[in-house]
Amino acid sequence: xxxxxLAGRPVLPAAGLLAALVLPWFVYPPVALDIACWALFAAxxxxxxxxxxxxxxxxxxxxxGSAYATxxxxxxxxxxxxxxxxxxxxxxxxxxxxxxxxxxxLRGIYFAMVTLAFAQMVYFVANQWRDATGGENGLQGIPRDxxxxxxxxxxxxxxxxxxxxxxxxxxxxxxVRSPFGRVLMSIRDNPNRARALGYSIDRYKLLAFVLSxxxxxxxxxLFTIGHGFASLQGVYxxxxxxxxxxxxxxGIGTLWGGAIGAALVVELNDYLATAGFEETGIITGxxxxxxxxxxxxxxxxxxxDLIKARSTPKDPQPDPAPKVDAPV
Numbered sequence: 655x656x657x658x659x660l661a662g663r664p665v666l667p668a669a670g671l672l673a674a675l676v677l678p679w680f681v682y683p684p685v686a687l688d689i690a691c692w693a694l695f696a697a698x699x700x701x702x703x704x705x706x707x708x709x710x711x712x713x714x715x716x717x718x719g720s721a722y723a724t725x726x727x728x729x730x731x732x733x734x735x736x737x738x739x740x741x742x743x744x745x746x747x748x749x750x751x752x753x754x755x756x757x758x759x760l761r762g763i764y765f766a767m768v769t770l771a772f773a774q775m776v777y778f779v780a781n782q783w784r785d786a787t788g789g790e791n792g793l794q795g796i797p798r799d800x801x802x803x804x805x806x807x808x809x810x811x812x813x814x815x816x817x818x819x820x821x822x823x824x825x826x827x828x829x830v831r832s833p834f835g836r837v838l839m840s841i842r843d844n845p846n847r848a849r850a851l852g853y854s855i856d857r858y859k860l861l862a863f864v865l866s867x868x869x870x871x872x873x874x875x876l877f878t879i880g881h882g883f884a885s886l887q888g889v890y891x892x893x894x895x896x897x898x899x900x901x902x903x904x905g906i907g908t909l910w911g912g913a914i915g916a917a918l919v920v921e922l923n924d925y926l927a928t929a930g931f932e933e934t935g936i937i938t939g940x941x942x943x944x945x946x947x948x949x950x951x952x953x954x955x956x957x958x959d960l961i962k963a964r965s966t967p968k969d970p971q972p973d974p975a976p977k978v979d980a981p982v
Contacts, residue, residue: 666910667827670910670913671820674690674816674819674820675816677689677690677812678808678809678812678813681921682924683807683808683809683811683812684808684880684881685920685921685924686812687808687811687812687815687876687877687880688877688880688920688924689913689916689917689920689921690812690815690816690819690876691815691819691873691874691876691877691880692873692877692896692897692900692916692919692920693819693823693912693913693916693917694819694822694823694869694872694873694876695713695717695869695870695873695874695897695900695912695916696897696900696901696904696912696913696915696916697822697823697826697869697909697910697912697913698713698822698826698866698867698869698870698873699713699866699870699894699897699898699900699901699912700826700901700906700907700908700909700911700912701826701829701830701862701865701866701869701909702862702863702866703898703901703906703907704901704906704907704908704909705830705835705838705839705842705862705907705909706838706841706842706858706859706862706863707841707842707843708758708765708859708862708863709762709763709765709766709898710765710766710769710863710866710894711766711767711769711770711773711891711894711895711898712753712757712768712769712770712771712772712773712891712894713769713773713866713867713870713893713894713897714773714776714777714888714889714890714891714892714893714894714897715749715753715772715773715775715776715777715889716746716749716750716867716868716870716871716874717746717870717871717873717874717877717888717889717893717894717897718776718777718780718874718884718886718887718888718889718890718893719742719745719746719749719776719780719871719874719889720742720743720745720746720870720871720872720874720875720878721742721874721875721877721878721884721888721889722780722786722787722793722878722884722888722889723741723742723745723746723871723875724738724739724741724742724796724874724875724878724879724884725738725793725796725878725883725884726786726793727741727742728796728797728798728799728879729793729795729796729797732799733799734799734800734801735797735798735799735800735805735814735879736800736818738875738879739818739872739875739876739879740872740875741875742871742872742874742875742878743868743869743871743872743875744868744871745871746867746868746870746871746872746874747864747865747867747868747871749776749867750863750864750866750867750868751860751864753769753772753863753867754859754860754863754864754867755860756768756772757769757772757863758856758859758860758863759856770891770894773889773891773894774891776889777886777889777890777891780886780889781886787884789886790886792883792884792885792886793878793883793884793885794882794883795882795883796878796879796882796883796884797882798811798814798879798882800814808880811879811880812880815876815879815880818872818876819873819876822869822872822873823913825865825869826869826909827909829865830909834858834861837853837858838858838862840853841853841855841858841859870897874888896919899915899919899938899942900912900915900916900918900919901915901952902915902942902945902946902952903915903918903919903942903945903952903953904916904952904953904954904955905951905952905953905954905955905956905958906951906952906955907955908951908952908954908955908958910954911952911953911954911955914953914954915952915953918941918953919938922934922937922938922941923938
């Protein structure tokens with residue numbers, strides 16, 4: 655009973671905030687920044703997948719496209735890194751408008767394949783437009799300018815970037831808790847009924863797609879500033895796949911589960927890379943399969959359901975009716 659009450663109160667968000675604040679004290683700061691950025695990226699993907707019912711394999715276009723836009727702004731304008739990051743998020747949102755307009759009319763695997771095709775187009779442009787993107791070399795030496803403050807230490811930059819991550823997570827939470835989010839869930843569950851109620855399904859899907867892309871761009875821009883480079887890996891389709899895997903590991907439609915999935919994947923990849931194990935995909939793929947088989951709702955989704963099941967009091971069984979002998 656106590657756990658179920660806590661689940662509905664701000665205790666869990668407060669615990670997540672505390673974990674984000676102390677994370678670089680227990681984890682190597684660059685890895686902590688990776689976890690924060692990927693957590694925001696996973697929340698953006700879950701906003702579209704878990705609450706709108708659209709599986710996108712093209713979000714690498716927004717993560718990577720924002721990475722290049724952020725890097726170019728930071729390199730050539732001399733503006734503080736928050737301006738560059740917000741510029742990259744705006745670029746991702748603008749890029750999502752034509753892609754979403756042509757994609758949201760499709761459903762299921764068709765939507766996923768079309769978004770994947772658009773992402774590969776962005777990858778091709780980034781690879782061929784070498785004068786702007788650097789081609790295979792990417793953009794290097796991206797500065798972390800912030801009004802003269804020295805942010806070269808990854809530990810301090812983590813705390814400079816954390817407010818943007820928290821703002822993005824709060825925006826995602828506010829979206830799903832708003833009337834707009836309720837409409838998205840109704841479209842996910844029964845699009846025909848939502849259309850019969852007078853909602854423009856394609857318009858709502860397009861807006862959700864653009865919001866998800868903007869949050870993805872915010873995460874990609876922070877990731878780029880934190881590492882000081884932007885590469886083709888950011889716009890490659892495997893980046894989208896990794897974000898989807900994080901959402902599935904944490905729990906689709908939980909929003910916060912993506913942060914748990916991001917922490918698991920990033921920490922595991924870092925541990926395997928440090929140990930000198932090159933085929934990390936074998937281990938992460940095996941763990942992904944086990945989690946899908948054993949935790950059908952993801953790690954956080956399964957834990958949440960177990961807490962609710964154990965905390966909800968069962969209805970008392972009525973006493974059996976007294977047995978009365980029939981009259982002779």
